[in-house]
Amino acid sequence: MITAERKPLEEIIEYIKPFKRILLLGCNECVTVCSAGGRKEVGLLASGLQMARLKSGTDIEIQQHTLERQCDPEYVEEIVSMIDGADAVLSMACGCGVQQLAMRYKEIPVFPAVNTKFMGASERQGVWAERCQGCGDCLLGITGGICPISRCAKQLMNGPCGGSTTGKCEISEDVDCAWQLIWDRLKALGLTERYLDIMPAKDWRSGGGSGPRKIIREDLAE
Amino acid sequence: MYFTLKLPCTNETGQVYPETLTSWYTLILEGKRLMSFQKRLASNEFAVLAEIHTPKGINITKIVTDAKRLKGRIDAVVVPGMDNGIMRMSALAGGALLQQQGLEAIIHMYCRDSNRMALQGDALAAHVLGIQNIIVADSADMSESDHNEAMTVNDLNEIELIKALVTLQNGKDLSGFDLDGSPDYLIGCSLPSIVDDQQLEAALDTARQKIQAGARYVITPPVFDVTSWEPTLKKIKSLDVPVIASVFLIKSLAIAQYIANSEPGANIQPEMISRIRKSSNRDQEGVAIAGETISALKNSCQGVLIQTLGWEHKLPGILDIAKL
Numbered sequence: 001m002i003t004a005e006r007k008p009l010e011e012i013i014e015y016i017k018p019f020k021r022i023l024l025l026g027c028n029e030c031v032t033v034c035s036a037g038g039r040k041e042v043g044l045l046a047s048g049l050q051m052a053r054l055k056s057g058t059d060i061e062i063q064q065h066t067l068e069r070q071c072d073p074e075y076v077e078e079i080v081s082m083i084d085g086a087d088a089v090l091s092m093a094c095g096c097g098v099q100q101l102a103m104r105y106k107e108i109p110v111f112p113a114v115n116t117k118f119m120g121a122s123e124r125q126g127v128w129a130e131r132c133q134g135c136g137d138c139l140l141g142i143t144g145g146i147c148p149i150s151r152c153a154k155q156l157m158n159g160p161c162g163g164s165t166t167g168k169c170e171i172s173e174d175v176d177c178a179w180q181l182i183w184d185r186l187k188a189l190g191l192t193e194r195y196l197d198i199m200p201a202k203d204w205r206s207g208g209g210s211g212p213r214k215i216i217r218e219d220l221a222e
Numbered sequence: 223m224y225f226t227l228k229l230p231c232t233n234e235t236g237q238v239y240p241e242t243l244t245s246w247y248t249l250i251l252e253g254k255r256l257m258s259f260q261k262r263l264a265s266n267e268f269a270v271l272a273e274i275h276t277p278k279g280i281n282i283t284k285i286v287t288d289a290k291r292l293k294g295r296i297d298a299v300v301v302p303g304m305d306n307g308i309m310r311m312s313a314l315a316g317g318a319l320l321q322q323q324g325l326e327a328i329i330h331m332y333c334r335d336s337n338r339m340a341l342q343g344d345a346l347a348a349h350v351l352g353i354q355n356i357i358v359a360d361s362a363d364m365s366e367s368d369h370n371e372a373m374t375v376n377d378l379n380e381i382e383l384i385k386a387l388v389t390l391q392n393g394k395d396l397s398g399f400d401l402d403g404s405p406d407y408l409i410g411c412s413l414p415s416i417v418d419d420q421q422l423e424a425a426l427d428t429a430r431q432k433i434q435a436g437a438r439y440v441i442t443p444p445v446f447d448v449t450s451w452e453p454t455l456k457k458i459k460s461l462d463v464p465v466i467a468s469v470f471l472i473k474s475l476a477i478a479q480y481i482a483n484s485e486p487g488a489n490i491q492p493e494m495i496s497r498i499r500k501s502s503n504r505d506q507e508g509v510a511i512a513g514e515t516i517s518a519l520k521n522s523c524q525g526v527l528i529q530t531l532g533w534e535h536k537l538p539g540i541l542d543i544a545k546l
Contacts, residue, residue, distance in 0.1 A: 204371060205370060205371050207373075209364050209372065209373050209374050210365035210370060
């Protein structure tokens with residue numbers, strides 16, 4: 001999923017300072033799963049903003065709504081009737097959702113209420129960790145299901161660096177050495193001979209090295 | 223080597239020079255183009271720059287031969303880096319090589335391939351190797367390069383790079399740490415090719431930001447038709463920094479036609495294409511056109527940058543026609 005964290009309240013307050021009627025939009029997908037911008041967080045943020053405005057003595061009207069998906073034009077269309085009653089939109093979706101809103105509703109300012117972080121997985125309750133950088137050319141089939149692009153601090157392709165000690169990365173004791181994990185896994189699978197194959201320098205074109213990426217499925221595209 | 227002078231010499235403003243006996247000696251010994259590029263800009267004198275590319279490889283015979291041929295005839299050599307997307311020997315090495323040959327070098331620095339650490343390190347190295355002129359150039363997208371699978375860096379943008387160079391000049395690095403000895407640069411910036419007024423305005427806005435950040439002169443895209451270019455030049459001059467116009471050597475009829483078709487902003491007139499087509503010596507016609515363009519720009523710009531794209535041996539011929 002795409003993970004996100006709510007922005008500091010002060011930053012959000014600053015964005016919407018000049019506006020009175022705010023449409024606060026959550027998203028029912030990834031940001032709900034990582035507890036950053038779902039229905040519950042929309043409610044909490046609305047109360048926080050109302051309290052802050054009350055303290056500063058300025059009026060605010062907040063319409064709350066959570067869309068099924070903010071990155072999909074079909075769902076973004078749902079708020080047509082609500083837009084007219086708002087001076088600004090505050091989106092709790094990831095960057096994709098914020099941009100989808102801004103593209104559809106050109107006349108109204110749209111502000112992000114979360115910082116989009118990374119594509120990750122839940123390690124345990126309340127902990128999410130980066131697992132994919134969307135390099136567009138998945139290596140997991142070669143590296144035993146562990147990604148050296150997103151999990152190695154140096155994005156090394158041919159084994160660990162000298163900073164790998166006792167299975168941890170030199171940048172932090174909290175970070176596993178991706179290549180130690182890869183080696184352990186290859187060993188468990190009886191595939192250690194793969195480790196000696198030298199991987200060529202990575203082609204970054206598919207990873208965004210050649211500008212913004214797009215997928216066009218001819219069979220689906222209208 | 224002695225240099226023959228036609229006396230008395232006057233500069234573009236009609237002032238007789240040199241004014242002192244010492245300068246006479248230097249002038250006679252080294253040729254008339256001995257003033258540094260920096261001083262020439264500062265004293266509002268017409269500057270002549272030529273572009274020389276580094277080799278894709280280690281054969282430096284051509285760059286050294288071309289440099290020797292140009293010594294005393296131009297003010298400085300501009301050494302582009304890989305900003306056009308072609309992997310080649312670095313501009314830093316090329317610039318140092320030209321300085322060793324006694325020419326003043328201006329090197330390109332650009333943001334696509336290096337992060338802020340590498341850029342600052344190279345900038346410090348440039349000063350130590352005698353290179354104090356830096357053009358912060360826009361870079362071609364990696365997808366247009368000859369290594370299009372490479373990772374794009376773009377850690378800083380051009381405005382931030384100019385600011386970084388100024389920060390180094392002030393004795394600090396970008397993290398605020400003190401430098402042991404601070405460098406000194408004359409920073410230039412370039413304008414992209416311009417098709418219409420809207421693009422020109424956007425380009426001028428960016429240039430203004432670059433100038434505010436610390437760029438002290440601007441280099442224009444190639445000028446082919448001086449008359450139709452005048453209104454554009456007038457707007458560029460509103461930037462209030464010296465304007466160096468690029469003059470591009472048209473090496474063949476095909477190139478002229480290609481530029482005319484693919485670069486609408488170049489404004490190559492049909493008459494120019496027909497002039498090259500009808501010429502019995504098309505190479506020489508290109509040289510003549512470049513020389514005449516420079517001549518026509520002498521009174522309106524602060525200088526020219528002559529781009530010969532590998533035909534640096536034609537530069538003396540171009541300068542002869544331009545009477546420089």
